[in-house]
Amino acid sequence: MQHDKDFESIEEHEHHHHVVPPRIYITILLALLVGTAATVGASYIDLGPLNPVIALAIAATKMILVVLFFMHVKYSTKLTKLTVGAGLFTFLILVGMTLSDYWTRAWGRW
Amino acid sequence: MSDSQVVVHGAAEGAHHEHLPYQRHHFETYAQQSDATNFAMWLFLLTEVMFFGGLFTAYLIYRNWYYPAFVEASHQLDIFWGTANTAVLITSSFTMAMGVWCAEMKKQGALVLCLVLTFILGLGFLGIKTIEYKEKIEKHHVPGFHYSVQSFVNPSSDPEVHKKNPEDKPLPYDMARHTEIYFFLYFAMTGMHALHMIIGIALLGFMIVRARAGAYTTGHVTYVENFGLYWHFVDIIWIYLFPLLYLISRH
């Protein structure tokens, strides 16, 4: 290939670049599929208010797996981790503070 | 993802001597370039998170307000298709991740294969979504002026769903009309998600062509990598949509 002579220099720059082996990807895929099965299964059992909690917990776990491994955050710089955290945080602020208004509107009316 | 497109164009322009051919002139090193585009992609995903954030907020509020309506309306969704779609999407995420690996390992053939598989799985997801949408359209469950609450005020008029959920009681009309909000959120969220899928698939098509020309197996993997991030993000959105819309109101 025409870029052969550049090969070395690329390798140099790519030092910090962690290549995740396929083995891990396969494990994650399986974990995600199991998670999907689990969440569907759990939805058929009546656990009262726990149902949504469990469903969301499983979803969160799946998300974390995807983010950490498929999206390589586990092997990324602090900056990337911080970025992901910031996004999650602002998202929670939006949802949390808005819902807190709705929730407290009924206060004193029980 | 569009920022990495810049990189590709840069490659096409084939800039300076002392640089790698795909390095843009204003970067000092290639590492800086790939770092920067990667970071840009993450920031773009942040904006996406907040974009969907508005919809999730609306969903949570109305689910609390109109719980019975949300329960009954969610029974209209088919868990089978939902689960199948989740599996399809997760697998496509896997093939995409493998694609990135192939690019990194400079395996051109395998990369093309992975991309094609991702492409097909993506299409499969949309296909299944179409089946589901079609049913909603037929039942007049698309919010708007033609919306019908028939299935909720009179569940037995909808034998298919009724059979699966025989314990469903008819909703009083004033609650039943709020199913429209559920379906609006359903269409808004899955529609917005599907839109992202469509954009992703279009980009995949473009990438397949470029990959076959060997564009990504030269050590310049940024584009594939950043696209991968996008694709996984779309996957994550679905990972939440699936339980929220299909599952948590089964009981």
Place this chain on the structure above:
Amino acid sequence: MSHISPVLWQFLVKWLTNFALYPPQASKIAPQFDALYFFMVLVSLIGLTIVILLITSFSIMYRQKAHPVPVQIEGSTMLEATWTIIPLGLFLIMFVWGALIYFRVYTPPANAMNIYVVGKQWMWKAEHPGGQHEINSLHIPTGRAIQLTLISQDVFHSFSIPAFRVKREAIPGRYTTVWFEATTPGTYHLFCTQYCGTDHSHMIGDIVVLTPDDYKRWLATSTSGASLAQNGERLFASLSCTACHNARPDARGPNLANVYGSKLTLANGQSQLADEAFLRDAILNPSQHVTQGFAPIMPTYQGQVSEDGVIALVEYIKQLNSDYRIQQTTNTTSLLPENDGKATPTGQKPAGQGMVNQ
């Protein structure tokens, strides 16, 4: 002054007579608001003066001519801490003080006289308990806590009385409340302050504050014959609410006497205070909070009753707590301040002459 043209002169006179710098204080809360307001003005003036003094004195002392060689200074943690903590402290005082006033304005006392206000594009309609209704004006007595229960029929409006320093949004689909006690008779501005479309700036009116005696007279002259509750009772019958809510042992719906103000247990186990907002919701969205022990069979009346109608129904259900038999024969002018908003029979006019107002 002869060189000033007469037209200009007229203008000047008009301006000077119409000129105001501060709104009148005509309610009990107004002085409390003003105290905080002037406190804030004072703090702001001091803060601003400090800033301006710093800038000008430094500018003079250290202008290049006087001070050609600058002295490089890193900063000073002490100073910076000072101007972090002092403003913070002041702001927190303003926060607490403001919140106290806020809660006062929006927490009506229990014995307040309740007037309903419906906003719509582009007018205000006030409904007195005695059945008097007025458009773009509101007559109230001094010395009496008045509670407004507001709702909008279309978009957001906002009921603002600058002289009272109170204001409350009228929201579609939800009751909001505000209260005040007028102190000085007179006529004051009523504004709609929330932008509501074309004639937003014409959605204005007068707040007429009367002495209790004048108020009595006004009530008498503007009565329509039937009180709100009586209108409600009429509606209650004509919408056949009585089919279910009839206090018979086999009634399909709960007995509504003494419901208002009580704590209900809902079918989902939560408890719920039956206030005006709940009563309204119970009529329009009955299935949203089904009372324990009953089937969710009550139909919704959304689209069948106007907001005015709902108000009448709510008022009727509220009056069921007192002896509503007496209500029926009430003369509407007797809903006087001294009586805490409750009626006493004087029997001047038989019930039933008023129109059902929907």
Place this chain on the structure above:
Amino acid sequence: MSTATIVSLPDQSTARIPRMNFMSKEKGLLSWLLTGDHKRIAMLYLVSITFFFFIGGAMAGLIRLELLTPQSDLMATDTYNKVFSMHGIVMIFFFLVPSVPATIGNFLIPIMIGAKDLALPKINLLSWYLYMAAGMLGLYAMATGGVDTGWTFTTPLSTHYLNTNVITTGLAIFIAGFSSIFTGLNFIVTIHKMRCPGMTWFRLPLFVWSNYAASILMVLGTPVLAITLVLVVLERTAGIGVFDPAKGGDPLLFQHLFWFYSHPAVYIMILPGMGVISETVSTFSRKRVFGYTAVAFSSVAIAVFGFFVWAHHMFIMGISNYSMLVFSLLTMLVAVPSAIKIFNWAFTLYKGSITFETPMLYSFGFMGLFTIGGLTGVFLASSGTDIHLTETYFIVAHFHFVMVGGMLMAFLAGVHFWWPKMTGRMYPEKISQLAALVTFIGFNFTFFPQFILGTLGMPRRYATYPPEFQVLNVFSTAGATILGVGYLLPILYLTWSLKYGEIAGDNPWQATGLEWQIQSPPLTENFPAIPIMDHEAYDYEWLEGQKEKVASV
């Protein structure tokens, strides 16, 4: 006023604008329209936002004319509603949000951090195109009937009760939003990844810090506005009912989502301006900024806390009382970092060596007016006073003090300050000082009476008003005329100076920033070679040393 000055221009008889610079490199319209150069894109932005400023200004003129008399005699109420709506929309989305970041920031951030360009030049260009598309769509909406929602699009009014061009305008703002997102995203990436060797975070000029903070807000806040507008459009077209109380939706949800963006947006508007002030105050007192770290972190604090206070726009709109408590308290907290900045700037003057060129005059204007605007913001943040003052002219005065008295002054300060760098020529000093003075006087005349009007209870968005408010309104209109002149002057003399201004040389202000160490106007890739930063920001001793070095050679 002192006649002392720090301006040091090269010998005008021999000085030349460098033959090679970013403007002369390529010629022709196309070379501008397809450029990737951040400086050219900045110039494109500068021209376009000025255009929109004058459109917005013309609307403001109409507003003030109508309010000259209590009746609606100049235009019908409907027309008035359209005029103020479009005034607000144009001024906010097409002028103030992109004003400093997309022009001055675009031009200077790469230079200040020692980079050749922004990280994503094509995205930068795309962002300008999006802005233009949005602007044109906005103008189209205006020309074909306008929109009368107010800039806040309150539902259900905007969704169900108006039949003006809400959808087109909504779309225009949606697109403008993406333009803003891309600008912010580009800045963040650039500031993180493109700093030259030796340029640590705490050597960054404060202008970069404040733009960084504003970019965070753009990236995280704007998408929420986007989805909100999508919902409004869907509500209008399909009647889906999320914001429609008749269908069980909650109109307040709209407000939550809208203000989740629009409160941070006010900090998007002010933060870059604060950055400008840090630069000018330091340069014209020849002294490093007092408490650099505090000023830097206060920007970030404003950005972060800015996300927690949005419901202070809804205190009387039906949010729960408990929510009000939280949001009111947090608003008080977010006001503190601004106070820190004001005092730190004031103390930057302490023991400095101060001169009073135009940018400095504008900066003084900023400090005074922003303090007033900010402190009246605290009136609104205190829930008890907000009840009386909300939705009146008090608010109008508050936000014009911060946005016009604050940000617009800062923008003008920045334009004058960097004009020699951007064009290579000086603006005429005397007349521009006059313009700054006129603006300041006109501004106070225009907007100070509105505080009194608001306290009296005059509602905002009123085409007609009770006659006793007329005196103050006439003052306000008269002031606006002066203000208009104050804004027209810079346009005239700045254009004039493009051709006839004195040659500025590299560093007319003797300032320390990297941008002042290169030629004016800069080269296409800014630096002949990537610089190495070996000193703190605002290090005037280093600058003296540099000069001596040159002298001794």
